[in-house]
Amino acid sequence: MAIEKGDFIKINYTGKFNEGQIFDTTDEQLAKDNGIYNPRGVYGGDVVIVGSGHTIKGLDEDFIGKEVGYSGSITIAPEMAFGPHNPALVETVSVTKIKEQLGDQRPYPGMPIELNGKRGVISQVIGRRVRVDMNHALAGKEVEYEYTIEEKIEDKVAKAQGLLSLYTGMPEIEVEVTDDLIRIYTPIELGFNQRWIVSKMTIASELIDKLGIESLEFVERHPYVPEAVEEAPEATEAPAEDEEAEIEEE
Template sequence: MAIQKGDFIKLNYTGKFEDGKIFDTTDEELAKKEEIFNPRGLYGGDVVIVGAGHTIEGLDEDLEGKEVGHSGSIVISPEKAFGPSNSKLIETVSITKLQDRNVHPGLAVELDGRKGIVSRVIGRRVTVDFNSPLAGKTVVYEYTIEKILEADTEKIQGLLALYTGIRDLEIETADGVAKIYIPTGLTFNQRWLMAKNRVASELFKYAGFTEIQIIEKLTAESEAQEIAEIESRAKAELEADSEGEESSEPEI
């Protein structure tokens, strides 16, 4: 069956620059080999909704009409990849504004809360490019469509993993209602707070749900773990305060 817009699919991919350098992949071993492994990342394939903007435009478009099991490669121009480079985001500043005075082209810097890369140094003037490192690049994606997700629980788990990096939450679905059970600590997770409404919105639009219930779940085990974590943080703070007091004593 051909892939259509709105389908939930599991996708494995590797993104490269034209020179063959890999900048992204769902293959954990390859990520480690290429030294781009993120210990907080999830590997083994992403669940995406075709046509929902979960991938760059050029790849998203290429998925339509393909069959499950399809493996292919596509060259994508900047306009349908990560966008063109914006000249307004390239600035020349005095070297005195940078914390690191050992400045050289290629150095990653932060200025006024913005991250950029030094592209040129002339005297005491430094040109910093605040564009995304991927902006203006033609990229190549090799990908495989692993499967179409049919089960509602798989769709929900996939979206949760995509947006929050969290897998294996307890989920129940019936009659258009999805119940997502979360541990208490997750209610304070910034990534979760930013993502939960978007996950719900896409489940309404693409999976046909009419109601999403997010339920805090307490168990004796989770409560004990929560208390242990609080006590551990409190102990660490006390030790830090104690060290601070000792270091502040006047020398005799």
């Protein structure tokens, strides 16, 4: 059966630009070989909802009409990938404006920086001034994706776990699904996960909408940690009577 908008699918992919330079992949070894490995990333495939913007527009639209097991590649123009390069997102500022972020370092092209609440990179250093580009790193570039549609996911628990993994980077968060409730057991470490804090409500809305279940609850699970019991210091043994006698005689 052909893939349609709204389907949950698992895909494996590799993204390239500049005639073969790899910038993203679900293949762990390939990521390591190309210096883009993220130790906090989840490899082995991503679960996405077709047509929901979980990947770039050109790739998202290419899924529609394909069959499970399809493998192929697509070249995507900037307008359907990471957008055209916008000159309005490039600013030239004095080094003193970013001095606090620089610390003891000298500014250099490619250095990540934050300007006016936006993240960017220094694209050029001109004396005591720097040019900061806040466009996406691949803005204005044509990209190529090689991808395989591994499966169409029907199980509701697997759908929820796949979407949670996509947003949080954590595999197989515990989920229970009944006819009227989605219950997600969130590990304590998610409270420190910035991706989770930003996307929590988006995840809830998507799951309620796509699974057709009206209620969802997040349950924080805190593992029991027993209190440490201090051990009493070992008692010093009194010397035996004959030992005492020896000491006195000396």
